[in-house]
Amino acid sequence: MKKLFLIGIKDLKLMFRDRAALVFMLLAPFLLTVGMGFVTGRFSGNSSGLSDIPVIIVNLDNEQLGDALADVFSSAELADLMEPSASSDAEEARRLIDDDQAAAAIIIPKGFTSSLIPAEGAVLDETYVQPEPVKIEVYANPSRPTGAGVIQAVVDEFISRIEEGRTSSITSLAQLMQAGYLNPQNAESEAQALFENIDESQPMAITLKSDKEGADAVEFDLLAYFAPGMALMFLMYTVSYGGRSILAERTQGTLPRLLTSPTSTGQFLGGKVLGVIFMGIAQVGILILASVLFFQVKWGDPLGILVLILAAVFAATGWGMVITAFAQSPGQVASVGSAVMLIFGILGGSFIDLDQLSPFVRTLSKITPNAWGLDGFTTLALGGTLRNLGEPIMALLVMGAVLFGVAVLLFSRKGIMQK
Amino acid sequence: MSAILEVKNLVKQYGDYTAVKGISFDIEQGEIFSLLGPNGAGKTTTISMLSTLYTPTSGEAAIGGHSITKEAMAVKQMIGVVPQDLALYEDLTARENLIFWGQMYGLSGKSLQSRVDEVLEQIGLTDKARNRVKTYSGGMKRRVNIGVGLLHKPQLLFMDEPTVGIDPQSRRAILDTVKDLNTQGMTVLYTTHYMEEAQELSDRVGIIDHGELIALGTQKELTQQVGETETLILHIGENDDADGFATSLNGVKDILEASAGEHEVSVIAHEAEDVLAAVVTKANERGIRIRSIDIREPNLEAVFLHLTGRALRD
Numbered sequence: 001m002k003k004l005f006l007i008g009i010k011d012l013k014l015m016f017r018d019r020a021a022l023v024f025m026l027l028a029p030f031l032l033t034v035g036m037g038f039v040t041g042r043f044s045g046n047s048s049g050l051s052d053i054p055v056i057i058v059n060l061d062n063e064q065l066g067d068a069l070a071d072v073f074s075s076a077e078l079a080d081l082m083e084p085s086a087s088s089d090a091e092e093a094r095r096l097i098d099d100d101q102a103a104a105a106i107i108i109p110k111g112f113t114s115s116l117i118p119a120e121g122a123v124l125d126e127t128y129v130q131p132e133p134v135k136i137e138v139y140a141n142p143s144r145p146t147g148a149g150v151i152q153a154v155v156d157e158f159i160s161r162i163e164e165g166r167t168s169s170i171t172s173l174a175q176l177m178q179a180g181y182l183n184p185q186n187a188e189s190e191a192q193a194l195f196e197n198i199d200e201s202q203p204m205a206i207t208l209k210s211d212k213e214g215a216d217a218v219e220f221d222l223l224a225y226f227a228p229g230m231a232l233m234f235l236m237y238t239v240s241y242g243g244r245s246i247l248a249e250r251t252q253g254t255l256p257r258l259l260t261s262p263t264s265t266g267q268f269l270g271g272k273v274l275g276v277i278f279m280g281i282a283q284v285g286i287l288i289l290a291s292v293l294f295f296q297v298k299w300g301d302p303l304g305i306l307v308l309i310l311a312a313v314f315a316a317t318g319w320g321m322v323i324t325a326f327a328q329s330p331g332q333v334a335s336v337g338s339a340v341m342l343i344f345g346i347l348g349g350s351f352i353d354l355d356q357l358s359p360f361v362r363t364l365s366k367i368t369p370n371a372w373g374l375d376g377f378t379t380l381a382l383g384g385t386l387r388n389l390g391e392p393i394m395a396l397l398v399m400g401a402v403l404f405g406v407a408v409l410l411f412s413r414k415g416i417m418q419k
Numbered sequence: 420m421s422a423i424l425e426v427k428n429l430v431k432q433y434g435d436y437t438a439v440k441g442i443s444f445d446i447e448q449g450e451i452f453s454l455l456g457p458n459g460a461g462k463t464t465t466i467s468m469l470s471t472l473y474t475p476t477s478g479e480a481a482i483g484g485h486s487i488t489k490e491a492m493a494v495k496q497m498i499g500v501v502p503q504d505l506a507l508y509e510d511l512t513a514r515e516n517l518i519f520w521g522q523m524y525g526l527s528g529k530s531l532q533s534r535v536d537e538v539l540e541q542i543g544l545t546d547k548a549r550n551r552v553k554t555y556s557g558g559m560k561r562r563v564n565i566g567v568g569l570l571h572k573p574q575l576l577f578m579d580e581p582t583v584g585i586d587p588q589s590r591r592a593i594l595d596t597v598k599d600l601n602t603q604g605m606t607v608l609y610t611t612h613y614m615e616e617a618q619e620l621s622d623r624v625g626i627i628d629h630g631e632l633i634a635l636g637t638q639k640e641l642t643q644q645v646g647e648t649e650t651l652i653l654h655i656g657e658n659d660d661a662d663g664f665a666t667s668l669n670g671v672k673d674i675l676e677a678s679a680g681e682h683e684v685s686v687i688a689h690e691a692e693d694v695l696a697a698v699v700t701k702a703n704e705r706g707i708r709i710r711s712i713d714i715r716e717p718n719l720e721a722v723f724l725h726l727t728g729r730a731l732r733d
Contacts, residue, residue: 006522010508017510017551253506257567260470261523262495 003263007271011245012278025238025283029230030290033223052083053147053355054102056093059086063113069106069136069158081150094139100359103147106155107137116162142391143362144355145375146225153382223297224381225353225374231287232312232370233345238283239313239320240337242276244330251330269411273404276320280313300380304389308376311396315369318403319344325410344368372396423448423575423606424469429478431464431630438464440630441478446575446608446623451601453617454610455719456627457729462610463503465627466577469608470500482575496525499573501565503580509553513544513563516552517570524571534570541596542566558589565596576600578609582616594619614719626723633726642717645725648675651686651698652713659707667705671697678728685724 015021057073059066073084085102087093093105115134138155140148246269249255258268288305291297299305323340327333345351347361348370354362365371376392424446431439439461446452454462467473469480471491479486485493507516517535526534539545542562547555552563561581568576578597582590597620601607611617617624624641626634634641655661661679668677668686673694676687688694691714702709715721724730 003523006519010511010519013515014508014510253502253504254508256467256472257500257502257506257520258523260472260495260498260500261520262492262525263523264492 008274011275061112228377229350236341243324304386312373314400321407453621461630499568
């Protein structure tokens with residue numbers, strides 16, 4: 001294990017001494033991110049970059065809170081961002097999502113409002129038991145992760161406001177009654193008034209970057225989409241650079257020399273893979289740090305980011321190893337790696353939001369670490385945590401494991417020393 | 420003395436091509452053994468098999484009693500390898516290279532640092548140790564390349580044509596280093612196609628050609644194979660018929676053998692002076708223009724010529 005680490009560290013050191021590689025790995029993605037920020041108006045603050053996310057609202061509640069949530073999606077604040085349509089049939093809405101007609105359906109079940117606001121007279125009844133809140137269903141389209149993520153964030157924010165208001169109202173009333181300031185006979189009408197005003201008590205803070213209200217507003221910074229997009233695209237360059245170094249060690253004679261030292265082929269390959277992983281982590285880590293320092297990009301949950309970086313680098317390294325195993329020379333890895341970098345960049349959403357692409361392309365994008373990585377980074381930027389990253393992380397790990405298996409098979413077939 | 424390396428019928432085949440054709444030899448502890456042969460003779464393939472890099476097609480070899488095929492890790496601990504081509508990380512400094520390679524041989528901590536210092540001193544690069552290898556001259560790179568092979572004080576050092584393509588001064592320094600190492604007790608297997616290097620360094624020499632070990636022994640034993648002879652090298656004009664000239668010399672009194680090379684003819688005789696007049700006369704008869712004549716006493720070149728009918732550099 002020590003030798004793996006030593007080989008990996010040596011490769012990392014060599015990477016930091018290769019100026020051309022540094023330009024591609026760090027400077028290029030950074031400048032492209034800045035460029036995309038300018039193009040999309042992030043720096044002028046005029047645009048969110050995301051717009052007209054199609055959402056179907058099935059309001060089966062048709063009472064205060066259900067109507068309030070529906071109103072949020074058709075509010076002036078979200079007019080540019082959302083493109084809501086109403087439906088009265090939950091099954092039909094789910095079918096439309098399955099047919100990729102919208103990013104998500106919000107199904108507000110019947111009794112949603114009454115599960116939160118007690119009916120008149122119910123509170124004074126000694127047998128009254130507070131019902132479990134009826135849950136709103138967000139039926140998300142997995143092929144439009146960004147749009148679905150934004151919709152989920154809006155709904156979560158709404159629910160959060162309701163829960164906050166409900167809890168504080170009940171606590172306030174109980175305290176007033178205990179202190180004798182409120183007659184139990186009047187409590188019912190007071191409670192009703194408080195609950196009914198919840199949705200009007202404060203403006204919704206769910207907006208994109210332009211919103212300046214409320215410290216806990218859910219903000220989606222466009223650079224939090226483009227920065228990981230570029231980092232993931234150029235991560236593919238890094239892994240092909242690492243793969244290239246395996247074949248370069250063969251041609252420059254250091255691999256044969258290593259294999260005449262007490263170092264096995266497995267240790268060599270393991271060390272090289274570790275080196276690529278180190279390079280990938282260093283690259284994405286530095287880009288994240290730079291975007292935070294220079295542009296105050298909010299990436300979200302640090303633990304989630306760390307785990308996601310590791311998973312994305314693992315999957316990308318798998319691709320790098322497969323390309324290397326197929327290639328005959330470092331030059332071939334470089335050319336194929338660059339082509340794969342660009343194709344995966346486009347296909348994986350580094351330039352264009354995947355929601356705007358055809359269903360076929362969105363399905364195809366699932367073979368790229370870029371798409372899954374971006375899905376995860378977007379979730380985090382929208383306020384998600386590590387717990388919300390199960391799907392992308394699992395997909396990246398499975399992708400990496402399968403690709404490593406293929407690479408090992410190819411390497412063992414032709415032998416590390418053979419062309 | 421006991422044999423540190425025993426090679427028995429070692430064969431390496433690549434498809435239909437046989438690079439090494441069943442060679443056998445031993446190397447005694449503490450000796451310098453040279454494998455002398457022209458390019459493509461099978462020297463590097465032999466070293467690659469002995470250093471466990473390539474698996475032999477058949478045959479066996481043992482280093483310090485350890486089989487190169489069955490106990491590769493034990494063999495690797497005992498050997499040092501100086502490859503023909505530079506095998507260094509040029510973006511690392513000499514010190515960083517030595518530290519990395521030392522770590523690959525299991526050295527660490529203070530023992531690694533002190534060994535690196537010793538080797539830098541030995542190869543004369545202490546002052547430039549913190550410069551990146553890519554800034555070095557060819558000779559300096561060669562010295563680092565050798566230094567890497569010495570780090571773990573191997574019992575048997577393989578040196579595969581370590582002086583190819585370098586200036587005479589660096590070449591001299593490398594040959595002196597090999598002799599120093601041997602004086603300190605290191606056993607060396609040295610491959611070369613330079614007869615002078617084999618003559619200067621070796622206790623024993625194996626002559627290899629087309630994958631076969633065609634002669635083996637001390638220099639004295641080998642030169643005795645061609646007898647007490649001298650070789651007359653006649654450098655002739657570019658348009659002259661070397662083959663015809665050599666054929667016409669065979670059969671001339673006191674000439675033991677004549678063979679043609681590129682614009683030259685080699686003539687072996689007991690005394691060169693005895694045949695010189697006859698050779699010049701024959702050249703005049705055939706209209707051959709002799710540009711210069713060298714007389715060589717018995718040496719490994721003559722042995723090679725005697726055994727193969729070709730010069731080493733052909």
